[in-house]
Amino acid sequence: KNEVEQSPQNLTAQEGEFITINCSYSVGISALHWLQQHPGGGIVSLFMLSSGKKKHGRLIATINIQEKHSSLHITASHPRDSAVYICAAPPHGTDKLIFGTGTRLQVFP
Amino acid sequence: DTGVSQDPRHKITKRGQNVTFRCDPISEHNRLYWYRQTLGQGPEFLTYFQNEAQLEKSRLLSDRFSAERPKGSFSTLEIQRTEQGDSAMYLCASSFTGKHGYTFGSGTRLTVV
Numbered sequence: 403k404n405e406v407e408q409s410p411q412n413l414t415a416q417e418g419e420f421i422t423i424n425c426s427y428s429v430g431i432s433a434l435h436w437l438q439q440h441p442g443g444g445i446v447s448l449f450m451l452s453s454g455k456k457k458h459g460r461l462i463a464t465i466n467i468q469e470k471h472s473s474l475h476i477t478a479s480h481p482r483d484s485a486v487y488i489c490a491a492p493p494h495g496t497d498k499l500i501f502g503t504g505t506r507l508q509v510f511p
Numbered sequence: 512d513t514g515v516s517q518d519p520r521h522k523i524t525k526r527g528q529n530v531t532f533r534c535d536p537i538s539e540h541n542r543l544y545w546y547r548q549t550l551g552q553g554p555e556f557l558t559y560f561q562n563e564a565q566l567e568k569s570r571l572l573s574d575r576f577s578a579e580r581p582k583g584s585f586s587t588l589e590i591q592r593t594e595q596g597d598s599a600m601y602l603c604a605s606s607f608t609g610k611h612g613y614t615f616g617s618g619t620r621l622t623v624v
Contacts (some may be wrong), residue, residue: 443600445615489555497542498567499613501553
């Protein structure tokens with residue numbers, strides 16, 4: 403079992419739909435990261451959060467430390483949101499990130 | 512500062528050849544990380560440096576792999592005697608102590624034929 407797991411693996415949506423991607427982890431962490439990866443490989447950091455909720459534009463990330471669960475929401479999805487979304491976290495005592503396998507999102511017009 | 516730069520973007524090499532990749536981190540960042548990503552998978556940790564010191568190496572990093580960060584600035588990752596299984600995207604990231612997030616480069620895609 404991976405220490406960081408995501409669901410779903412693939413997600414398709416119509417433009418305008420509300421999107422939720424889930425991440426659960428089994429190790430102790432101090433912060434969780436949500437990342438976006440476009441075709442071609444480059445990774446962009448979206449959020450780093452250790453408690454509660456953060457919002458940036460149409461993106462919202464939440465984390466429940468007790469339940470070891472985080473969600474990434476996209477409101478009013480748009481085709482340009484199509485990408486792979488990855489959650490990652492450094493376990494306590496280390497600085498290296500452990501990644502989920504990613505969620506491939508496709509938003510159709 | 513233009514972010515984390517990786518060179519080359521793509522590398523095609525024949526099996527058995529040696530390859531070297533370079534990563535230039537954000538100048539204020541003291542930590543530099545190497546990850547490897549195969550198709551359809553999330554990245555996997557390879558190694559990381561704090562300044563010039565290599566603090567941790569993954570068991571994935573066989574003796575054919577070596578990484579250096581000689582002056583605490585740029586880093587190189589060398590793969591000797593490449594194998595087809597080494598084909599992957601090699602990602603570099605940097606951070607300031609890891610507490611303030613990570614910045615990733617665009618990666619070097621290696622294809623071993």
